[in-house]
Amino acid sequence: MTTIDDQTEADSGREDDAYLLDRRAVAAILDAVEKGDQAQLTELMEPLHAADIADLLEQIGHVDRESLIRLYDHEFDGEILSELDESIREDVISILAPQVLADAVRELESDDVVDLIEDLEEPQQETILGALAETDRLAVEQAMSYPEGSAGRLMQREVVMAPAHWNVGQAIDYMRSNEHMPDQFYHVILVDPRMHPVGNVTLGKLMGARRTVPLLDLTEEMFHVIPATQDEEDVAYAFNQYHLISTPVVDDEGRLAGMITIDDAMAVLDEEHEEDIMRLAGVGDESSLSDSVAETVKRRLPWLAVNLLTAILASLVIALFEDTLSRFVALAVLMPIVASMGGNAGTQSLTVAVRSLATRDLTGANVWRVIRREVLVGLLNGVVFAVTMGVVGVIWFGSPQIGYVIAVAMVINLAVAGLAGTVIPVMMDKMGVDPALASGTFVTTVTDVVGFFVFLGLAGMVLL
Amino acid sequence: MTTIDDQTEADSGREDDAYLLDRRAVAAILDAVEKGDQAQLTELMEPLHAADIADLLEQIGHVDRESLIRLYDHEFDGEILSELDESIREDVISILAPQVLADAVRELESDDVVDLIEDLEEPQQETILGALAETDRLAVEQAMSYPEGSAGRLMQREVVMAPAHWNVGQAIDYMRSNEHMPDQFYHVILVDPRMHPVGNVTLGKLMGARRTVPLLDLTEEMFHVIPATQDEEDVAYAFNQYHLISTPVVDDEGRLAGMITIDDAMAVLDEEHEEDIMRLAGVGDESSLSDSVAETVKRRLPWLAVNLLTAILASLVIALFEDTLSRFVALAVLMPIVASMGGNAGTQSLTVAVRSLATRDLTGANVWRVIRREVLVGLLNGVVFAVTMGVVGVIWFGSPQIGYVIAVAMVINLAVAGLAGTVIPVMMDKMGVDPALASGTFVTTVTDVVGFFVFLGLAGMVLL
Structure with a gap:
């Protein structure tokens, strides 16, 4: 041992x-x-x-x-x-x-x-x-x-099954006489004559019952069957949601094809999380600590390239206001604050949305309430930081106008952050794209562009 | 059913x-x-x-x-x-x-x-x-x-155990005659006379063996015991790492106190992931989609406040170069690009480090190799984007000097991003602080400050 x-x-x-x-x-x-x-x-x-x-x-x-x-x-x-x-x-x-x-x-x-x-x-x-x-x-x-990432790839073909009309004694005798039992199994799957699974009996129940009891009297109340073509992400979700231990997998005709055990589902859950967290950060999916320098560069470069494009887009917005900036350099000092706060608030909303979509907590039934909440949260946080930054602006640059401009820009950008941080991942999910994949870039692009545009635009109107 | x-x-x-x-x-x-x-x-x-x-x-x-x-x-x-x-x-x-x-x-x-x-x-x-x-x-x-978040809180007290000297027949008779068996159980835990667990027998093996076989001959090769005071995060890790299904929990004296099953460990794994992803985004730990607006504001505000402080720090760095900026407005247009690329590259390194620390893949044995890799990756990505931005700078502003300055700043900031993105979470972990918790803010503060300082500082030297 x-x-x-x-x-x-x-x-x-x-x-x-x-x-x-x-x-x-x-x-x-x-x-x-x-x-x-x-x-x-x-x-x-x-x-x-x-x-x-x-x-x-x-x-x-x-x-x-x-x-x-x-x-x-x-x-x-x-x-x-x-x-x-x-x-x-x-x-x-x-x-x-x-x-x-x-x-x-x-x-x-x-x-x-x-x-x-x-x-x-x-x-x-x-x-x-x-x-x-x-x-x-x-x-x-x-x-x-079976397709990659499907239940068919995940299942093991070694199952223990018994005809649904058997009793406890028949099942136990069968298991005693069979040399080729799987190493680990937790249920006997009951099947009808067409090999369709009709129920699960736990070994504990089987062991505690008298030999004459029909197996059908011992089946678990919760019986769940997984189609072989189901996505492994959904399989992991079902195990976690319904506390399954092992579950039969069926082919297109509903016949028993194999079974999936919770340890494999747990590994999938772990991988899916890894994928989400890596995608949110713009690191390639399958990246690993043991990748070489060259592989790592290759994986991360595309994400940084996308970020460069969006950063240039934000710069083009700033360039619209070169004239204003050349007269009031204070604006150049303050403008990253508005953009940075928007980016952070947007990432907060985005992460909550991506995670809630993954756990199926964000659905058609509550999407509008969540969007409304995120915008309101953005507005309220915006007001708090608007007051703070307004005061900082006045003290630092001695200009009430600059305080006023940064305050208004802050409120607008944080409300936009809440909106974009929720709507963008929800839309990507609707279109069948993983919302973790590129939402982050879109959201910060929106908050950068809106942040710079509103702040510098307002400043141009108020100060010039 | x-x-x-x-x-x-x-x-x-x-x-x-x-x-x-x-x-x-x-x-x-x-x-x-x-x-x-x-x-x-x-x-x-x-x-x-x-x-x-x-x-x-x-x-x-x-x-x-x-x-x-x-x-x-x-x-x-x-x-x-x-x-x-x-x-x-x-x-x-x-x-x-x-x-x-x-x-x-x-x-x-x-x-x-x-x-x-x-x-x-x-x-x-x-x-x-x-x-x-x-x-x-x-x-x-x-x-x-037991402390919150420990194995003692997670375990169920209902276990099925048998004296280590029993044989299969004794165990089966005991289970048949006992009315109060748990709903779900997968192993019989063998205990010595002092109630110390000494082995696990799966129900499948028990069922397949003859009545005279000693239980000790059927124990699983892999036997793992969890102390009741162990952190639930470590419990989830052990289940996932060693493919455990159910595991005895022992008290301070090593006596059987209960058992933990994989479905509970899976739920903990799921929660730990949620915590990591939420903490990385600066959203309060326990936040939920059904929180009210007021609760949500209260949870997110502190993180945004920290971000505001670091954004002001970055602005103070910019303010050092007001003079340079007032002469070359082009610098104000381009400076967010250097900071944004550094922030993104830093987040990439950070996420890989946080995740690897959570999965115990980043250890004392490979930390130096990983830091070296991240810095090299930053340097190489930096060179690629330095060339790109150098060309963009020349074309956009017709100034080779600006192209040169942004290129050098890009290389330095991306190498610093790789370094800070790895060293900061590793240090936080060493100090016993969850590296997911605040590393993000520290890393982007470093990349913002270094980005603005190097870019504007170099520009001041080259252009003035």
Whole structure:
């Protein structure tokens, strides 16, 4: 029995360092690798879970990674591969000896193999498929026939099912006599003669009931079936919303095709969050800490280029007022404040909207109320900061007009920020575009343009 | 048996509308409420899961909510309360008749009651505790003695355990004869005579084994125990990292105190993400779509105030160069571009760092490599945009000097953005502060100040 507690407890000097791969542990491992000390390496790696080994491989450089794998490859576990970040996975697969890779892949369940190969290049895919037994390969190929990011890709084909007319005794005898039960399962899925799932019985209920009780009397009240073509984001949502543990997946004809368990749904939820947070910041979707400098530049450049265009647009607005600016340099000093406050308030509204759309809390039923609230919030915050900045303007530049101009511009820009921060993501969602993807740029463009235009325009009217 | 499929299938005209509360359904429900038609309301609500009813109550206004609850209260399920957003929960509890509230609360498991009352005010807490049976109340009070956000608050006390020396037959007989088994459980926890958990046996393995097999021969390879004082964020991390399904929780002496199941860990993961994304945007932690205008203003104002201070700081930097600006207004037109590009690049680095710290991918083992990468990425992106803006500067203003100045300022500011975007969150994390919380403001302050200072300072040297 492997326990990771000894290791994590030793590491957790500070409470929130629990589960952090220890720097000394990493150093000791790299030391063993450098010395080529296989025995010591094996001893150091033994307490680590596959997920921790994957993290370790991600955190060290390519050269160390290659030496470590070559020294450790007799013990290389398939699960390490499925835990690895995509950007490192190809590297590790290319390092592994073909026989080691084949052994590692054969240990995995079909859904893990699918997850492993779907992002690989064709030749590496072929290598891995070739290593599988015939039936496993067919299972993987069938899963790959479903669209990327669908329930069909996520499901495992290994399920435990029973005819709906069976009783408890029949189900238990069947399970006792069957050699090929999945490693982990939590429900028996009841199916009708056409293989349509009709109910779930938890193992706990099965275990507590007398042998003569019909299975149909024990089914869970909440029964949820997922179509194989459903988007994995919706699958994760359903697991989280309805507290599902495992759920049958059905094909186009409603026949049982496989099942999805909550641990896979949790991984999807985690990925979706990562995607949202990265997209909101204008970082490429699939970016990873182990990407090279060149890859990172390539991913981030397009977003910065879009930002440059919108920044130039804002500059063109400023250029309209060069005449005003040349007479009142104070305006150049103050104008970034209006734009910056608008950008921040817009980002606040935007983030709330993007997140609420993702959690299905922002719907047709409340969209108008939310827009109204965001605009009102913008107006009220605008008034507070208008008064503040009006006073600052008067004190700093001794000019009531400048105070007045910045105050009015602040109110207008913060109300616009609330409006744009909500309407833009809602519209993108309606058009079927991920609202996290580019809304941020649009919103700050609006608040920059409006901020500079209103502030400098008003100043031109009032001061000239 | 309740199936929600009929309803969601009808709704999903577009694929990603699956699970979205239908606007027509909401309208029909509100219509029944307005007419006071209890029979129709009950019929419309019947197919809805408690989580969907909670969403519905969050999406409608206070007046509709009150009418709906009064009309529906004979069927009000305790689970609706635990699914409700905190901001609406107090409102709903104050609407419910005391008897309905008491009945609703008594249906819940101890961990759900804890989750329900921990954010309530004292008097509402008392009301709910008073409604519970003696043993349940003690269980809840004991859980409440653990710190907020700890594993002790998250765990349920209902566990299924067996002495480690039992065999399969003894365990099954015990479960058959025990009337009070939890609704959902997936493992039998083996304990030694001092009540220390020593292993987990899945129900699937138990079911497949002969009666004479010792339980210790069936334990899972991966066995993980969580201290009751552990932070719930670490609990969620462990479930996601090690694919745990349910895990025993132990007290200070290592004795079994309860267990945590993956669905609760998934909910924590979801909340932690929400917190990160909201904090990064400078929106209060616990904000919700159903907050009132006043609450929302109150939550967002402090963040905007901090931003105002930093914006004024940036303006003070600009004010240093009023003289230069008054001679070359073109500088006022171009200066926001340098600051804006720096702010964006800094946010990119920052988001990657915050997210990597949350997933424990950024550690002492790779922090220097990551900082080096971010600075290099900033430099390279800086060079690309320096060339672009240099050319734009020359074409737009016909001045090679302006082109040269903006190019150099761009390179410096983007490298600084990469540095600040990584170092600031890492330092905050070292100091025990959530890096998502205020890093954004610090990073954009740095890029604004450096951007304006370098651009205007260089311009002063080159042009004057």
